[in-house]
Amino acid sequence: GFNCGIVGLPNVGKSTLFNALTNAGIGAENFPFCTIEPNAGVVAVPDPRQDKLAEIVKPERVVATTMEFIDIAGIVAGASKGEGLGNKFLANIRETDAIAHVVRCFDDDNVIHVANGVNPAADIEVINTELALADLEAVDKALNRYAKAAKGQDKHAMAMKAVLEKIQPHLNEAKPLRSFGLDKDELLLLKEINLLTLKPTMYIANVGEDGFENNPHLDVVTKIAAEEKSVVVPICNKLEADIAELDGEDKAEFLAEMGMEEPGLNRVIRAGYQLLGLQTYFTAGVKEVRAWTIKIGATAPQAAGVIHTDFEKGFIRAETIAYDDFVEYKGEQGAKNAGKSRKEGKEYVVKDGDVLHFLFNV
Numbered sequence: 001g002f003n004c005g006i007v008g009l010p011n012v013g014k015s016t017l018f019n020a021l022t023n024a025g026i027g028a029e030n031f032p033f034c035t036i037e038p039n040a041g042v043v044a045v046p047d048p049r050q051d052k053l054a055e056i057v058k059p060e061r062v063v064a065t066t067m068e069f070i071d072i073a074g075i076v077a078g079a080s081k082g083e084g085l086g087n088k089f090l091a092n093i094r095e096t097d098a099i100a101h102v103v104r105c106f107d108d109d110n111v112i113h114v115a116n117g118v119n120p121a122a123d124i125e126v127i128n129t130e131l132a133l134a135d136l137e138a139v140d141k142a143l144n145r146y147a148k149a150a151k152g153q154d155k156h157a158m159a160m161k162a163v164l165e166k167i168q169p170h171l172n173e174a175k176p177l178r179s180f181g182l183d184k185d186e187l188l189l190l191k192e193i194n195l196l197t198l199k200p201t202m203y204i205a206n207v208g209e210d211g212f213e214n215n216p217h218l219d220v221v222t223k224i225a226a227e228e229k230s231v232v233v234p235i236c237n238k239l240e241a242d243i244a245e246l247d248g249e250d251k252a253e254f255l256a257e258m259g260m261e262e263p264g265l266n267r268v269i270r271a272g273y274q275l276l277g278l279q280t281y282f283t284a285g286v287k288e289v290r291a292w293t294i295k296i297g298a299t300a301p302q303a304a305g306v307i308h309t310d311f312e313k314g315f316i317r318a319e320t321i322a323y324d325d326f327v328e329y330k331g332e333q334g335a336k337n338a339g340k341s342r343k344e345g346k347e348y349v350v351k352d353g354d355v356l357h358f359l360f361n362v
């Protein structure tokens, strides 16, 4: 599966967010064959489309697709130098696919701020600096390795050396690489050393209950994010923690009282899913309507492989109905009658929301 690591300074609301996510999420008992670390939470990706499909198909069950959030506590100034178990936490971030950076945007005198005073710009800079310095160390090491090989005219080593030398000064200024503007080939080369500041990143602005509007802290985060083309999700983690404790009727009532259509957590989950470059296709049978996760750009056989590797190996074709057609013509038969069911082959790039039925050799 794909995961998103939650980072941020101490006392900004990371644990509150993580606990809300795991409370609302799918308990570890549902994953008997996986080892789920205590700092990992698996959450269902909320998607109203699967409920719409279920209304039409009336299956025995509906299964959402999932993604994972990892709580990475403990980044403080000096982490890249090993301060406060820094190296361990940086190693944890290295294993994540994307980063959710929680920034404190609420004022509360009862909650101590680690650096005295709520200052999102300074907080963001502390974290980004530590990540950039950790990257600088990785780049320096790689440069040492490749400089020797490059002398022997090794093509790959020469290309690596060139790109490493290009990014080194940027990191030296403690700036994240995601704002550097590297091209596709350079990014491909750099995959090998798995740099932290190249990971897709979003900012979670943790605001107070009434802090969604006219909040200068939030404006600061929005401005910084815009400059580096990152996403911001404003959310009140404390409120979300309360919502996540409730079930069924109680939850619906509470949300209605707050004037919310759904928990704000859903926006975090969806933003994480998008950040990871993921999309969803559906299978819709009488036994089960189910959402499946694929990378954007995945072909039909690759999509089939998410269900079972045999589906990918023996792939023949995918009977494909676009989500909107499936809904408009009230199911598979209706869509077929209207000529909206397509037979797609090995080259087909699956579209978000496609309802697929695979044919394969065993």
Ligand code: GDP
Binding pocket: 008, 009, 010, 011, 012, 013, 014, 015, 016, 017, 106, 107, 108, 111, 206, 207, 208, 209, 236, 237, 238, 239
């Ligand atoms: P972490 O160190 O980043 O994991 O921060 P925590 O989640 O433990 O939160 C630190 C403190 O801030 C706790 O006392 C939380 O109850 C409080 N807190 C978290 N989110 C909010 C919020 O949105 N508003 C207010 N007023 N307090 C919050």
